[in-house]
Amino acid sequence: MAVEIEELSGEKALTEFVQFYDRVYESRPIRWTAMQALELPMLTGTSPFAEGRTIRPLVGRDGGQIVARCAAAVDQRYLDHWGDDVGHIALFEALPGTRDATRQLMDEACGWLASQGMTAARCGFGLGEFPFAIDSYDDLPPNLVRQNPAYYHALLKDAGFESEKGWVDYKIAVTHELVERWQRALDGAAAQGFDIVPLRDVPKDKLVGQFVDTWNVAFDRHWGAAPFTEAEFSLLLDVLGPLGMLDLSVLAYDGDAPVGVLWVNPEMTAMAVASEGREVRDDERLNTLGIGVLPAARGKGVNLAMASYAYLQLAGQGYTHVSYTLVLDDNWPSRRTGERLGGFVCANYMVYRRNLRGR
Incomplete structure (x- = not known):
């Protein structure tokens, strides 16, 4: 049958869009489930994550059934920040054997982005999602980190995309020696006058503003990043705060001024779906981590101290492994931080780009 490309709207249709994720991954021995609580409101336009973004959810149907999906997006916050006329394609998922459907889906998405004045489409980093x-x-x-099938790369390349930016993921095996190293890093920052404060202890009237301001300045020149809003962070606080985020995430202060930010979500493997006989391994019970330091405070150990605080908390809870999470291939300051904390590369990731002119 011929593939039909369709733009979806309305809660029922968009729920089908979101839940298609589970159909793609249902055969996996262990997997995460669709993040409907966050994705559906963004697609319906009722979430802070939809503010300043024009999002067009698209699916490819074969015989009436969805076989591929994506969301084409013009992110005005991103464009105002970078001015590079790059549009985004997010939430891509596809069943095996869908080369033609994926090509038609991406042609529709990229054609629309070009009509909006975009000169390129980025797939794999935008609207809060991680690379492939x-x-x-x-x-x-x-x-939150992608678990895509291996065949996605061929689908995307056949649909006109090229590799744009590589990433690495760092994992750390907790040892007595590393616990001592982390404690020294924390003590060293304190000796220099820096105060590492968990978010649970930051005054509520200052928490959101200080976190978002510090994050946005620290990540101002980070490749591909779009400014975060207070409304977005407030929503994530409501969702993730009760799960332990406030205990593990920190702000670093020099006097009364925030100079560093650490965002750590605890491991959530209780939410994973596993087939009979597939247990969650200890080295899969991992946090996620994002870290940033203001330019004036870099090179003073603030980064090591913030991460060390979270790792000491996790080690004290009995975790045998912790994550430094994703880092750009060429972000050597951050990669060296991960290595100094004891990390080793455990996985690799890629962001794709399709040029909309001159192909």
């Missing part, structure tokens, strides 16, 4: 895994396919990654 290019190895380690059988492991359960930290929650």
Whole structure:
């Protein structure tokens, strides 16, 4: 049958869009489930994550059934920040054997982006999602990190995309020696006058503003990043705060001024779906981590101290492994931080780009 490309709207249709994720991954021995609580409101336009973004959810149907999906997006916050006329294609998922459907889906998405003045389409980093895994396919990654099938790369390349930016993922095996190293890093920052404060202890009237301001300045020149809003962070606080985020995430202060930010979500493997006989391994019970330091405070150990605080908390809870999570291939300051904390590369990831002119 001929593939039909369709733009979806309305809660029922968009729920089908979101839940298609589970159909793609249902044969996996262990997997995460669709993040409907966050994705559906964004697609319906009722979430803070939809503000400043024009999002067009698209599906490819064969015989009436969805076989591929994506969301084409013009992110005005991103464009105002970078001014590079790059549009985004997010939430791509597809069944095996869908080369033609994926090509038609991406042609529709990219044609629309071009009509909006975009000169390129980025797939795999935008609207809050992480890049595509290019190895380690059988492991359960930290929650929010992609667990895509290996065949996605051929589908995307056949649909006109090229590799744009590589990433690495760092994992750390907790040892007595590393616990001592982390404590020294924390003590060293304190000796220099820096105060590492868990978010649970930051005054509520200052928490959101200080976190978002510090995050946005720290990530101002980070490749591909779009400014975060207070409304977005407030929503994530409501969702993730009760799960332990407030205990593990920190702000670093020099006097009364925030100079660093650490965002750590605890491991959530209780939410993973596993087939009979497939247990969650200890080295899969991993946090996610994002870290940033203001330019004036870099090179003073603030980064090591913030991460060390979270790792000491996790080690004290009995975790045998912790995650430094994703880092750009060429972000050597952050990669060296991960290595100094004891990390080793455990997986690799890729962001794709399709140029909309001159192909």
